[in-house]
Amino acid sequence: MNLGFVEDKAYQKAREFLIRNEPERRLDLRLSFKCFRALQELSHTAKKPGTACLTMHTYPRVEYSSKDSTVTIITAQSGLHGMAAEALQRCIEDGLRTELTKYANDVLLNELDDQSNLSVKKPDGGLLYVKNGVQTIIAVVEVGVSESFARLKVDMRRWMDEFHCQTGILFSLKERPKFRYPAHAAMTRYSVNDPVPFRNAMTQYALNQPFGPYRYNGHDWFGAIGTAFIEIYRQDQVGPPQRTNVIENRQMLLQGNDNVVGLTVADLFPPGEEDIQGIEQVLVLFDAARVQNSLATGACRTAMTRFNGAVGRA
DSSP states (O other), rough: OOOEEEHHHHHOOOOOOOHHHHHOEEEEEEEOOOHHHHHHHHHHHHOOTTTSSTTTSSSSSEEETTTTTHHHHHHHHHHHHHHHHHHHHHHHHHHHHHHHHHOOEOOOOOOOOEETTTTEEOOOOOEEEETTTTEEEEEEEESSSSSHHHHHHHHHHHHHHTTTSEEEEEEEEEEESOOOOOOGGGGGGGTTTTTHHHHHHHHHHHHTTTOOEETTEEEEEOOOOEEEEEEEETOOOOOSSSEEEEEEEEEEEESSSEEEEEGGGGGGTTTGGHHHHTTTTTTEOHHHHHHHHHHHHHHHHHHHHHHHHHHHHO
């Protein structure tokens, strides 16, 4: 491609990032739509079977925002990321089960490629409203584990501003400390006999201290989920988004299956939908027990994936 020096340097950086394809990484760069298409094509050759967290997700993902000419590359996310996204999706569906079966078609949204503004983006989950053959984006789910909260907010604003989504549901979790693989010399402490006792140890952690840390042979293979919260974004909101704290100091703040996080029936249907008149402000219930179990499973899977990767490197 015929590029200027600055853009060529940024493109080469993005290209090398894609080729390395290291898990749990994200890169944001200012590039032209032409560069984005080239990187998108390259990503198809970098995709590996079994790296998707959810059935309809494959990695690496390459996205583009025409608003600020930003290319975003996201490599395979952790098991925690996938389980958190799936749990939140299922909670929304179950909390609105009757209404969804009557009025809406819930799906994990495929890539949205709006050629009118050239923005290309894929969420972690979401809901489409389908009526008379017309599909409308109602809600998107974005989960952040490795991403910074600032980047996660930028993602949500793109959904609201560029794709005109009605409701955004942001789920932010923090693993602390940030994971590091053991030094190569330290891997001599592990042998081919370790995977079974390692898996047993991780399973016990999931049962007894689900939010971590997950430690084996002196090394944390998953840190700790110290904090987690959900924010609800709306097109017509005034002021900051509505936030509900879910985890603090590795303790689940919500219990049982009859909690609320601020979502209403109206958030999941188009404005003015006649069939929900009278129940617009009914709160959608949130199953915190399901979320806790899913996060524990996700942390456990993440630890095992990292361990297997480290043993493979040694």
